Amino acid sequence: MTSNQGHPGEVRVPMPEIEQSDFIREQRKKLKSALLEANNQGSDSSQRAKPLIQRVPPVLIGIKVDFKKYFEPRLVALGPLHHGSPKFERAEQSKLKLAALFVHENETTDLALFHKIKAEINDLKKCYCPEDIKYYNDEKLAWMFFVDGCAVLYTVHYGLKGDFKRLKIKADLLVFAQLDLFLLENQLPYRVLKILIGSAKKPQMWEQSITEFIGVNLITNIGSGQKSPHAEGQEDRQDYAHLLERLRAKLLTGAEEKRSSSMIGRMLLSRGDSRKDRKTFRSIKELKESGIHVKPSKTNNLKNVSFYCNFLGRLMMPRLLVDDSTISKFMNLVALEMCRDFENDFAVTTYLCFLDSLIDTAEDVKELRVTGMLHNYLGSDEEVADIFNRMSRDLVPDQEMYNVVTDNIHKYCNNPWTTAVAQAYYTHFSSPWTFLAFLGAIIGLLFSAIQAYFSLPDNKRSDHTP
Numbered sequence: 001m002t003s004n005q006g007h008p009g010e011v012r013v014p015m016p017e018i019e020q021s022d023f024i025r026e027q028r029k030k031l032k033s034a035l036l037e038a039n040n041q042g043s044d045s046s047q048r049a050k051p052l053i054q055r056v057p058p059v060l061i062g063i064k065v066d067f068k069k070y071f072e073p074r075l076v077a078l079g080p081l082h083h084g085s086p087k088f089e090r091a092e093q094s095k096l097k098l099a100a101l102f103v104h105e106n107e108t109t110d111l112a113l114f115h116k117i118k119a120e121i122n123d124l125k126k127c128y129c130p131e132d133i134k135y136y137n138d139e140k141l142a143w144m145f146f147v148d149g150c151a152v153l154y155t156v157h158y159g160l161k162g163d164f165k166r167l168k169i170k171a172d173l174l175v176f177a178q179l180d181l182f183l184l185e186n187q188l189p190y191r192v193l194k195i196l197i198g199s200a201k202k203p204q205m206w207e208q209s210i211t212e213f214i215g216v217n218l219i220t221n222i223g224s225g226q227k228s229p230h231a232e233g234q235e236d237r238q239d240y241a242h243l244l245e246r247l248r249a250k251l252l253t254g255a256e257e258k259r260s261s262s263m264i265g266r267m268l269l270s271r272g273d274s275r276k277d278r279k280t281f282r283s284i285k286e287l288k289e290s291g292i293h294v295k296p297s298k299t300n301n302l303k304n305v306s307f308y309c310n311f312l313g314r315l316m317m318p319r320l321l322v323d324d325s326t327i328s329k330f331m332n333l334v335a336l337e338m339c340r341d342f343e344n345d346f347a348v349t350t351y352l353c354f355l356d357s358l359i360d361t362a363e364d365v366k367e368l369r370v371t372g373m374l375h376n377y378l379g380s381d382e383e384v385a386d387i388f389n390r391m392s393r394d395l396v397p398d399q400e401m402y403n404v405v406t407d408n409i410h411k412y413c414n415n416p417w418t419t420a421v422a423q424a425y426y427t428h429f430s431s432p433w434t435f436l437a438f439l440g441a442i443i444g445l446l447f448s449a450i451q452a453y454f455s456l457p458d459n460k461r462s463d464h465t466p
Contacts, residue, residue: 050241051342053079053127053187056335063394070328071335073186075176078148080133080141081185091177097168099150106201113150116195118142127189127241149192152181153200157209160216179325182217184335187242214243214250219329220300220318248333252347254301257316259308282413283360284367287315290413294358296373302351303401307408315409320355320368322384323377330391350401356392359385 292313362381368374
């Protein structure tokens with residue numbers, strides 16, 4: 001033992017070298033490698049805001065086994081992740097025909113477009129995990145991008161026009177092909193489409209087709225959303241990772257429509273306690289019984305959810321279109337938000353969970369249909385309720401996104417005065433007949449009061465006085 005001269009009384013004990021086994025050395029090497037990878041991910045995130053084109057996260061596949069089919073292409077494989085599968089052989093021939101038609105219409109050559117894509121192949125390869133493209137050399141990958149990109153642009157443009165003869169595709173097959181365009185594992189780098197559009201004879205026409213295609217595929221597309229030409233021009237100039245990301249961006253853009261509560265409404269909310277029953281949230285049916293009605297908003301923005309109160313409460317949300325494509329789009333958007341390299345606010349996931357908190361049974365779906373908030377082209381109300389309950393199960397939302405809305409709803413529902421107001425409304429004012437009955441009762445009471453007044457002895461004598 002040796003004493004430290006700088007600090008009397010302190011004793012240092014030399015530690016002998018601990019011999020490390022091969023196992024420990026290997027594990028420490030992995031630990032250092034993991035630290036280096038974590039540091040590199042932090043620096044890369046600032047340089048690459050766009051997510052990679054990748055497979056659906058395994059954790060989502062694990063908790064959504066019954067939704068696995070919605071992540072897989074039905075008719076056509078785009079990009080390298082499902083390329084070469086025997087079940088898409090017929091679609092490969094169709095893609096070649098569509099690519100040839102695109103080249104011919106734009107009065108260019110296949111080699112000219114191929115070489116433009118090959119010139120940027122190093123950057124395009126960065127859009128994928130190296131493991132997913134290790135079996136493709138630069139030429140094979142560039143040719144695949146050329147064929148798939150041309151086929152997508154040609155199909156989108158003439159599919160919107162309904163020109164199935166030019167596409168030489170039956171309408172029902174085209175529907176499946178369009179669904180395949182919004183699968184996470186079936187995406188092309190958006191840069192591929194931009195290269196081909198920039199080389200086209202009329203670039204504006206093909207770009208506008210993509211913009212319109214995104215618009216008609218919105219989950220909130222009911223035909224009443226507000227459109228801004230300036231906003232659409234900005235969308236065309238943005239740099240997206242792929243079509244699925246552009247669809248998500250469109251669903252989260254647009255002015256947020258908010259209305260202020262009246263003075264009486266603010267007073268009612270101030271008397272409520274949002275902390276009571278904090279962990280529970282009421283279904284549409286129960287909200288209606290408490291005096292809260294759902295009203296469709298005028299934009300397509302999924303974040304455009306607000307609550308205001310006059311005498312009764314109003315919950316405003318975007319209209320929702322439910323058809324055969326809705327499940328596939330929702331699940332692939334959720335998968336995109338769960339990708340590790342995609343920094344986002346989980347807006348679609350949070351909206352889906354919020355919607356599930358409103359939909360418990362078929363009666364809730366029916367109420368949303370009656371108010372015009374939900375358009376059901378899928379099946380029965382029971383089927384829609386079951387699907388939303390299953391889609392949102394085990395998902396993790398952003399608890400803060402709709403925090404103000406849920407707080408105000410709880411305040412409204414936990415105020416005993418609002419229950420009395422709602423009961424009076426449903427009893428006397430919910431329909432023209434109940435209102436007329438209420439008005440008739442008031443008039444009857446008024447006439448009875450007048451009759452009673454004039455039947456008093458003093459009033460009778462005053463009538464006979466000369």
